[in-house]
Amino acid sequence: MPVQAPVQLQSIADRVEIAPGVLMPRLGMGTWRAEAGSETEEELLAGLDLGFRGIDTAAIYGNEDSVGRSIREARVPREEIFVATKVWNSDQGYRPTLDAFDAGLGRLGLRYVDLYLIHWPQPRRTLDTWRALEEIHHAGRARAIGVCNFLPEHLDELLSFANVPPAIDQVELHPLLPQTELRAYCDAHGITVQAWSPLMRGAVVRVPELVKIGMRHGKTVAQVALRWILQNGVTTIPKSVHRSRLAENAAVFDFELSSEEMETIDALQDERRVGADPKMIARLSPFMRFVKPPR
Numbered sequence: 001m002p003v004q005a006p007v008q009l010q011s012i013a014d015r016v017e018i019a020p021g022v023l024m025p026r027l028g029m030g031t032w033r034a035e036a037g038s039e040t041e042e043e044l045l046a047g048l049d050l051g052f053r054g055i056d057t058a059a060i061y062g063n064e065d066s067v068g069r070s071i072r073e074a075r076v077p078r079e080e081i082f083v084a085t086k087v088w089n090s091d092q093g094y095r096p097t098l099d100a101f102d103a104g105l106g107r108l109g110l111r112y113v114d115l116y117l118i119h120w121p122q123p124r125r126t127l128d129t130w131r132a133l134e135e136i137h138h139a140g141r142a143r144a145i146g147v148c149n150f151l152p153e154h155l156d157e158l159l160s161f162a163n164v165p166p167a168i169d170q171v172e173l174h175p176l177l178p179q180t181e182l183r184a185y186c187d188a189h190g191i192t193v194q195a196w197s198p199l200m201r202g203a204v205v206r207v208p209e210l211v212k213i214g215m216r217h218g219k220t221v222a223q224v225a226l227r228w229i230l231q232n233g234v235t236t237i238p239k240s241v242h243r244s245r246l247a248e249n250a251a252v253f254d255f256e257l258s259s260e261e262m263e264t265i266d267a268l269q270d271e272r273r274v275g276a277d278p279k280m281i282a283r284l285s286p287f288m289r290f291v292k293p294p295r
């Protein structure tokens with residue numbers, strides 16, 4: 001069941017306006033578990049060469065410096081590349097967030113980022129963290145600001161005091177976890193949804209119904225999953241450190257899933273997660289609570 005107006009998809013250059021005048025690629029590149037150094041740099045240079053223009057990183061991924069190096073090495077003007085990074089849990093709060101942003105921008109070696117995100121909801125600190133994000137945004141150092149892993153209840157709270165509303169909510173979303181309610185909420189509040197783990201970290205290739213649909217179109221399961229996400233008006237950031245898979249993930253603009261196929265995929269939902277559940281935030285693993293990003 002689509003919860004957003006149907007989107008016209010044309011090419012990897014497609015963008016969506018997430019905040020006034022800020023256009024974000026609908027399909028970008030993730031970098032979680034891309035090792036700092038040559039692995040991240042080769043991924044991003046290959047991806048930029050293939051036409052990707054969106055890059056998602058985070059302080060906790062430990063690869064912001066490599067992301068920055070790739071951007072400087074690429075033969076693509078900085079203003080064409082959309083860079084998003086995130087403030088980690090241990091850095092939330094007003095002053096710590098401002099400091100964490102400065103450090104991240106330093107590692108990236110950039111003058112500004114296109115999007116700065118709260119990585120996980122930390123409800124008691126959201127107000128102070130958001131004030132810092134608004135200040136960073138007003139100073140022109142983050143063209144847009146947003147959140148990750150916020151449930152409607154977290155967004156309700158944030159919207160009750162935000163002067164600048166969140167541009168996006170980046171959440172786990174894939175064929176087995178379509179996030180229908182959250183998408184409806186975000187649609188109603190003008191917040192763009194972005195899917196993380198769109199390929200279920202690779203496990204999506206084992207979903208038989210997607211194999212069948214893929215065969216009908218001469219496409220891989222990964223391509224079917226990404227196309228389903230994009231046709232639903234959701235943006236996404238699949239990660240691969242292999243050029244061949246980057247090319248595969250980019251080649252999703254030359255076929256269309258029928259409404260029956262979209263419905264078949266919608267019906268696969270079983271609330272399966274490959275990552276942490278924001279509902280369990282209070283009980284999240286020690287990693288989530290105590291690990292700190294590099295300085």
Ligand code: NDP
Nearest residue numbers: 030031032148196197198199200201202222238239240241
């Ligand atoms: P993905 O669903 O993007 O899957 C990545 C995995 O799938 C990798 O192991 C990759 O392997 C493999 N893969 C990539 N393309 C293909 C393909 N065409 N066929 C088969 N396997 C493939 O998972 P992620 O968890 O990485 O999510 C994407 C991005 O979202 C992250 O990289 C990160 O930037 C962001 N994210 C944000 C979170 C948040 O809390 N805000 C949480 C988690 C992720 P290989 O690299 O070896 O090709």
